[in-house]
Amino acid sequence: xxxxxxxxxxxxxxxxxxxxxxxxxxxxxxxxxxxxxxxxxxxxxxxxxxxxxxxxxxxxxxxxxxxxxxxxxxxxxxxxxxxxxxxxxxxxxxxxxxxxxxxxxxxxxxxxxxxxxxxxxxxxxxxxxxxxxxxxxxxxxxxxxxxxxxxxx
Numbered sequence: 001x002x003x004x005x006x007x008x009x010x011x012x013x014x015x016x017x018x019x020x021x022x023x024x025x026x027x028x029x030x031x032x033x034x035x036x037x038x039x040x041x042x043x044x045x046x047x048x049x050x051x052x053x054x055x056x057x058x059x060x061x062x063x064x065x066x067x068x069x070x071x072x073x074x075x076x077x078x079x080x081x082x083x084x085x086x087x088x089x090x091x092x093x094x095x096x097x098x099x100x101x102x103x104x105x106x107x108x109x110x111x112x113x114x115x116x117x118x119x120x121x122x123x124x125x126x127x128x129x130x131x132x133x134x135x136x137x138x139x140x141x142x143x144x145x146x147x148x149x150x151x152x153x
Contacts, residue, residue, distance in 0.1 A: 045118070052087070063091040075132045082108055082126055082133070 008014045041047065052059065060081065064074050081088050082104070090102040090110075101113035108126045111119035127133045 056086075059087050059089060061089040061091070063093075065093040066095050068093075078130070079133055 003010055004014075006014065006018045008018050049059075060077075062074060062078060064071065064078065078088070078090070085106045085108070087103070087105045090104055092100045092102055094100060101119075102123070103111045103113070103119040104126050105111070110123040110126050110129055112121035112123055113119050114121060123129055
């Protein structure tokens with residue numbers, strides 16, 4: 001059998017002294033977070049997105065259809081991100097069939113995307129809007145599209 005170019009033999013794990021070993025390369029050349037270039041802009045939204053991606057990684061984007069069958073995996077993904085207080089982009093198809101882009105921040109607040117492309121319209125808490133979440137008792141009910149009203153007791 002042929003040996004590897006590093007001299008660790010043909011089979012098995014690399015030796016701790018191997019130059020091709022991932023663990024040695026990571027220990028010798030650690031990734032420094034400060035190496036990521038800062039954006040050249042004065043817009044606070046761009047800067048906050050840069051800081052989030054720098055320390056927490058890319059924000060996930062999920063699509064969900066209101067009232068569609070067989071979406072248990074997507075709903076579990078959304079609920080696990082909410083439990084961990086992680087932000088996400090959520091593309092929602094409403095009851096009327098309209099597509100909306102929501103941003104759910106780490107405080108579980110849902111913001112709607114404007115015509116300007118910015119998330120400014122606050123809809124409320126995700127636990128009060130999404131019907132499959134049962135952590136809290138929902139006090140809002142869907143009237144039409146994205147309009148909600150308080151439930152009567």
